[in-house]
Structure formats: C-alpha cells, structure tokens
Amino acid sequence: MPGLAYLLGSLSTAILTSRLLGLPDPRFAGSGNPGATNVLRVGGKKAAIITLLGDVLKGSLPVVGARWLGMGPVIVAAVAFAALLGHIYPIFFRFRGGKGVATAFGVLVAMNPLAGLGLLGVWLFVAVVFRYSSLAALTAAAAAPVLMAVTAHAHVWLYCLVTLGISVLLLWRHRSNIRNLLAGKETKIGAKAA
Numbered sequence: 001m002p003g004l005a006y007l008l009g010s011l012s013t014a015i016l017t018s019r020l021l022g023l024p025d026p027r028f029a030g031s032g033n034p035g036a037t038n039v040l041r042v043g044g045k046k047a048a049i050i051t052l053l054g055d056v057l058k059g060s061l062p063v064v065g066a067r068w069l070g071m072g073p074v075i076v077a078a079v080a081f082a083a084l085l086g087h088i089y090p091i092f093f094r095f096r097g098g099k100g101v102a103t104a105f106g107v108l109v110a111m112n113p114l115a116g117l118g119l120l121g122v123w124l125f126v127a128v129v130f131r132y133s134s135l136a137a138l139t140a141a142a143a144a145p146v147l148m149a150v151t152a153h154a155h156v157w158l159y160c161l162v163t164l165g166i167s168v169l170l171l172w173r174h175r176s177n178i179r180n181l182l183a184g185k186e187t188k189i190g191a192k193a194a
Contacts, residue, residue, distance in 0.1 A: 055102035
C-alpha cells in the first residue's frame with residue numbers, strides 16, 4: 001500500500017495540468033517549482049486551482065483508502081509519508097517534484113480532520129496578512145505537530161511522529177524560500193513570474 005501511495009504522489013498535478021492547458025512546464029518557468037503557487041504565477045488561477053486540488057487529493061486519497069481497507073495505524077502513517085515523498089521526489093518526473101505543502105495538507109487532513117482544518121486556518125491567516133505563500137507554509141509546517149498533538153484522539157504518538165517528519169521535510173524543501181524571506185527577496189502571492 002505505501003508503494004501505491006508513492007506512485008500516486010509521483011503524479012505531478014502541476015506538470016500534467018500545465019501540459020493539458022498548453023502552459024509552460026513549471027519546472028522551467030517562474031520559480032521552477034512544480035506546485036500550485038508557481039502554476040498560479042505562470043498559468044493563472046484556473047491552472048493553480050486544478051493543481052492545488054489534485055495535490056491535496058493525491059495526499060488524502062491514499063490515507064482514506066488505507067483506513068477504509070482497515071489498515072492499522074502504522075500502515076496508515078507509512079502510506080501518508082509515502083504519498084508526500086512521491087510528490088516531492090516523483091519517479092515519473094526524474095525525482096524533481098514540488099515542495100509538498102498541498103499534498104501534506106491532504107495527508108494530514110485525512111489523518112486528522114481537526115488538525116487539517118487548524119493548519120488551513122494558520123496558512124490562510126499568514127498568507128492573507130503577510131502575502132507570502134512560503135511563510136504561510138513554513139508557519140503551518142511548524143504548527144502541524146502541535147495541532148496534531150492537541151487534536152488527535154487515537155494513535156497520538158504515531159501521528160505526531162509522522163507529522164513531525166512531514167514538517168521537517170517541508171522545512172527542508174523550503175530552505176531557499178527561507179533564505180529569500182530573510183534577504184527580502186521572496187515573491188509575494190499574486191506577483192507574476194519574471
């Protein structure tokens with residue numbers, strides 16, 4: 001089951017959407033990141049919404065499927081992490097994937113809807129106030145283990161451990177954004193690609 005989750009995660013919604021809509025490959029346009037924020041910059045709102053929904057679904061569907069099939073919490077946690085790894089390091093696209101924010105959200109909301117809704121609230125608040133998608137993602141990633149700990153009803157230690165791993169991975173994938181934020185060079189939400 002984790003192998004199937006990885007393969008599903010490896011389907012890059014950003015790249016596939018861009019190809020279908022005749023847009024530039026997001027790996028070679030804008031920021032170079034195949035994710036919804038970059039697709040918004042290079043392709044517009046419609047492409048970004050499709051990308052966002054696809055990325056969330058490829059994170060949540062494997063977790064929901066594993067639970068529906070009665071898999072134990074260890075397998076559910078492995079499936080969750082595998083789906084995110086597939087998005088970040090997709091086998092179908094030479095292991096060059098996105099930063100994982102929307103897929104991580106899909107995974108976490110499927111594991112624990114309350115934590116997922118809390119993360120969405122954190123992301124939206126920071127994005128609206130500061131207008132930086134990366135800062136919103138970093139803040140939500142830092143908050144994720146805490147939100148999981150205070151809202152999980154079962155398998156708290158396991159889900160917190162997986163969430164901590166997801167958070168560390170997201171922070172690692174955003175290291176260039178952290179440098180840009182500190183240097184005042186990060187692109188704000190809604191800014192067009194150069």
